[in-house]
Each structure stands twice: as C-alpha cells, then as structure tokens.
C-alpha cells in the first residue's frame with residue numbers, strides 16, 4: 001500500500017442529514033478511493049500554478065470538491081461542480097461553506113452548460129460517475145429523473161454516462177490538464193485507458209493511479225494527463 005506524503009483531513013459533512021442522503025449520494029468506498037488518489041498526488045497538485053480551473057462532474061455531497069479545495073487552498077482555484085440533481089448542488093454548496101472552499105455548484109448534465117467556453121481551460125477534472133452496469137432504459141430513466149438511481153445507474157458496462165465525458169476530455173483539458181476518474185472492473189478500466197491513448201494518440205496518456213477491493217467491488221482510480229510536447 002502506498003502512503004501519502006501529506007495527509008489531508010476528510011471534509012466535514014456534519015451539516016448533511018439523513019433526509020439529504022435519501023436523495024443525494026452518501027460518500028462511500030468509491031468516493032474515498034478518489035480522495036486517496038488525490039492525497040497521493042498532493043505534492044504534484046500543489047506544485048501547479050495558482051488560479052487553476054478545477055471541475056468536478058457529479059459532485060453529490062461535495063466531498064470531493066471540498067477535498068481538492070483543501071489541497072489547493074479554498075480560494076486559490078476556481079472550483080466548479082456540476083450535478084444533474086438539484087439537491088446535490090445544494091449539498092455541494094453547503095459542504096463548500098462548511099469546509100471553507102468556494103465551490104460553485106452548477107445544475108447541468110456533465111459539462112453541458114460549460115461548453116464551449118471552458119474548452120481547453122480545465123486544469124483538474126474529477127468524476128466519480130454512475131458506473132454500475134444497468135439496462136439502457138434504467139439509465140435513461142434515472143438520468144431524466146435525478147435522484148438516488150442516477151448516482152449509480154450507468155447503462156451498458158456501466159459506461160454510458162462516462163463515455164460521453166471521455167469523448168470530450170481532449171477538448172476540455174488545458175495544456176496542463178489532469179483527469180481523475182473512478183471505475184470498477186466491469187467498466188474495463190484497462191480498455192478505457194487503451195482507447196483514450198489510441199483515440200488521442202500523442203495528446204493524452206493515462207494509468208491506473210490506485211486500485212483496491214471494497215466488498216464485492218474492485219475499484220480503480222484512472223488518471224489521464226496531457227502528453228507534453
């Protein structure tokens with residue numbers, strides 16, 4: 001097991017209630033592996049310039065955006081956090097306030113209302129997506145009526161929501177951009193990396209940053225970055 005050089009406190013979520021968690025994702029092992037991957041990269045993340053643009057897709061409770069905010073400094077970057085669930089955007093705002101991170105929640109699907117203005121502007125992109133394999137019908141239903149179902153229903157191979165974002169990352173990432181993505185074994189993480197390398201050859205590269213078993217799931221954090229010329 002790799003030990004982080006610098007440890008970062010888990011964001012305080014005490015303001016969230018049982019009622020919130022009836023409609024918003026309660027952080028679980030998938031959230032925590034993403035925090036752990038970011039924690040391992042603290043020296044690298046802190047070495048970057050100030051004023052970076054940090055975008056989390058599907059922020060839910062806001063735990064991940066608050067965590068990256070604690071790494072970079074609560075007001076030292078522009079923190080944008082999208083979610084399709086209006087309750088999630090409310091919780092994200094509250095979690096930012098609770099943890100002194102100026103998160104700007106945006107009610108939109110993936111990056112819809114950010115494009116094309118944020119083309120090639122995102123320095124740090126984060127996504128813990130709905131990754132559980134389901135029927136396409138179930139995914140469509142939950143994407144159109146956001147709630148707890150849209151936290152996990154991912155369509156075929158659990159990849160239908162993630163695939164849309166993956167098709168955009170070359171347009172989204174800045175010249176120093178990095179992207180952290182949570183996946184499970186059924187999403188075929190090594191194939192995801194291979195397909196990004198192939199599709200954006202010479203422009204984007206990727207690796208498994210962290211992996212671990214949690215109950216019945218094998219969780220991965222994939223990291224993608226710009227290939228420097």
Ligand SMILES: C[S@@+](CC[C@H](N)C(=O)[O-])C[C@H]1O[C@@H](n2cnc3c(N)ncnc32)[C@H](O)[C@@H]1O
Nearest residue numbers: 025027031058059060083084085109110128151
């Ligand atoms: C697994 S939860 C992760 C929540 C939080 N980031 C965490 O790690 O605890 C997935 C989140 O993605 C959101 N989501 C699902 N589909 C989305 C979409 N098309 N655009 C934006 N957010 C989406 C869900 O509402 C949910 O908050």
